Amino acid sequence: MDRIIGQIAADGELNEMGVYKLKDFKKLLDTEEYKFLKEHPRLGNRIMLLGVGGSYAYGTDYENSDIDFRGITLNLPSDLLGLTKFEQYEDRKTDTVIYSFNKMIRLLLECNPNTCEILGLEKEGYVILSELGQELLDNRSLFLTKRAAKSFGGYAQAQIRRLQNAIARDSMPQAQREQHILNSVQNSLEEFHRHFASFDKGSIRLYIDRAENPQFETEIFVDANYRHLPLRDYENMWGVMRSVVSSYDKIGKRGKKDDNHLNKHAMHTIRLFMMAIDILEKGEICTRRTKEQGLLLKIRNGGFRKEDGGFLPEYFDILSDYEQRMERASKESALPEEPDMEKVEAFVEYVNRKALEV
The missing domain is CATH 3.30.460.10 (Beta Polymerase, domain 2)
Known part of the structure; x- marks a missing residue:
C-alpha cells in the first residue's frame, strides 16, 4: 500500500x-x-x-x-x-x-x-x-431532520467523555476518578433515556459508597428495579454503561501515541458540531471543512494542549461556543422534526x- x-x-x-x-x-x-x-x-x-x-x-x-x-x-x-x-x-x-x-x-x-x-x-x-x-x-x-442535533451531539459528547476520561485517569486519586466515572455513566444514561423517550419500565440508582473491592477506597454501586423491560433495551442500557467503564479502565498511562489520539478526539468533537450546525442552519451536509481547516489542524497537532497533558481553556471556550451554536440552531432550524x-x-x-x- x-x-x-x-x-x-x-x-x-x-x-x-x-x-x-x-x-x-x-x-x-x-x-x-x-x-x-x-x-x-x-x-x-x-x-x-x-x-x-x-x-x-x-x-x-x-x-x-x-x-x-x-x-x-x-x-x-x-x-x-x-x-x-x-x-x-x-x-x-x-x-x-x-x-x-x-x-x-x-x-x-x-x-x-x-x-x-x-x-x-x-x-x-x-x-x-x-x-x-x-x-x-x-x-x-x-x-435531514432535527434528529441531527441529538445524533451529532451524542457522538460529540462521546468524544468529550473520552477526553475527560483520558486526562482525569492520569491525575486524579482513585476516589475522585470513581466520581468521574460515575458522572460519565450518568451522562450516558441520560442519553439512553432521551433515546428511549417512553422509558417507564422501572428505575436505576447509581451511587458511590465504601468499596468492597480491596484495591479501591470507594466504588460505584447500582440499585436497579425493572419490570417487563424488553431484553434488548436492558442489554443496550448496560452496554452503554459498560462501554464507559471499560474505556476508562483499559487505558493506562499516556504516551505520544495516546496524545495523538486525544488530539484527534478533540478535533473530531469540534468537527461534529460544525457539521451539525450546517445541517440544522442550512440543510446541507458539508463533510470537507475547508474554511475551518486551520482551526481543526491546530487542534489535531496539539495546538491547544498544556504541558501537563490537559487542554488549554481556549479549547473549552471554542467547544462551549459550538455547543451553544448547535443548541440554538436546533431550536431555530427550519428542518422537520421527523423525516x-x-x-x-x-x-x-x-x-x-x-x-x-x-
Missing part, C-alpha cells in the same frame, strides 16, 4: 493546500489491492457510490494519512425478494466499508454522522458515482426496483 500511495504522490497534481487532488485516488481502483471492488458479486456495477473517508474527506489530511473508502451498494434481488440478508461489506486491508442501500437508509433516517458524511463529499471525493448514486445525493434532503416517511419509502422502492434490474 505504501508503494501505491507513493506512486500516486509521484504522478499526482498538488493543489493550493499541498494535498494531492482527490481525483488521483481513482487510480487505486485499478490496483491488485482493490480488485475486490470489481470482482465481488455484491459490488462491481452494483456500487451506487464510493468516496474517500476520514481525514481526506474532512480536509485534515497530511502526508502520512491513511486512505479509506466508504460507499453504498445495491441490495441483491435475493435480499429484496428471497431469504438472503446483507448489511455491509468490509475489506480491512484497504479500510474499505460499503453499506447496503437498505442499511444506509436506516442509518440516514437517524442522521447517523458516519453515514451522513458519505453524502456530503465534494464532487472530486467520489471515485465511483452511478446514476442511482447521483439520485441519492440529489435526494439527501429527505433524511417524511411517505417520500422516503417512495424513493427506496424506486431504487430497489431498479436494483432488481441490475
Whole structure:
C-alpha cells in the first residue's frame, strides 16, 4: 500500500493546500489491492457510490494519512425478494466499508454522522458515482431532520467523555476518578433515556459508597428495579454503561501515541458540531471543512494542549461556543422534526426496483 500511495504522490497534481487532488485516488481502483471492488458479486456495477473517508474527506489530511473508502451498494434481488440478508461489506486491508442501500437508509433516517458524511463529499471525493448514486445525493434532503442535533451531539459528547476520561485517569486519586466515572455513566444514561423517550419500565440508582473491592477506597454501586423491560433495551442500557467503564479502565498511562489520539478526539468533537450546525442552519451536509481547516489542524497537532497533558481553556471556550451554536440552531432550524416517511419509502422502492434490474 505504501508503494501505491507513493506512486500516486509521484504522478499526482498538488493543489493550493499541498494535498494531492482527490481525483488521483481513482487510480487505486485499478490496483491488485482493490480488485475486490470489481470482482465481488455484491459490488462491481452494483456500487451506487464510493468516496474517500476520514481525514481526506474532512480536509485534515497530511502526508502520512491513511486512505479509506466508504460507499453504498445495491441490495441483491435475493435480499429484496428471497431469504438472503446483507448489511455491509468490509475489506480491512484497504479500510474499505460499503453499506447496503437498505442499511444506509436506516442509518440516514437517524442522521447517523458516519453515514451522513458519505453524502456530503465534494464532487472530486467520489471515485465511483452511478446514476442511482447521483439520485441519492440529489435526494439527501429527505433524511435531514432535527434528529441531527441529538445524533451529532451524542457522538460529540462521546468524544468529550473520552477526553475527560483520558486526562482525569492520569491525575486524579482513585476516589475522585470513581466520581468521574460515575458522572460519565450518568451522562450516558441520560442519553439512553432521551433515546428511549417512553422509558417507564422501572428505575436505576447509581451511587458511590465504601468499596468492597480491596484495591479501591470507594466504588460505584447500582440499585436497579425493572419490570417487563424488553431484553434488548436492558442489554443496550448496560452496554452503554459498560462501554464507559471499560474505556476508562483499559487505558493506562499516556504516551505520544495516546496524545495523538486525544488530539484527534478533540478535533473530531469540534468537527461534529460544525457539521451539525450546517445541517440544522442550512440543510446541507458539508463533510470537507475547508474554511475551518486551520482551526481543526491546530487542534489535531496539539495546538491547544498544556504541558501537563490537559487542554488549554481556549479549547473549552471554542467547544462551549459550538455547543451553544448547535443548541440554538436546533431550536431555530427550519428542518422537520421527523423525516417524511411517505417520500422516503417512495424513493427506496424506486431504487430497489431498479436494483432488481441490475
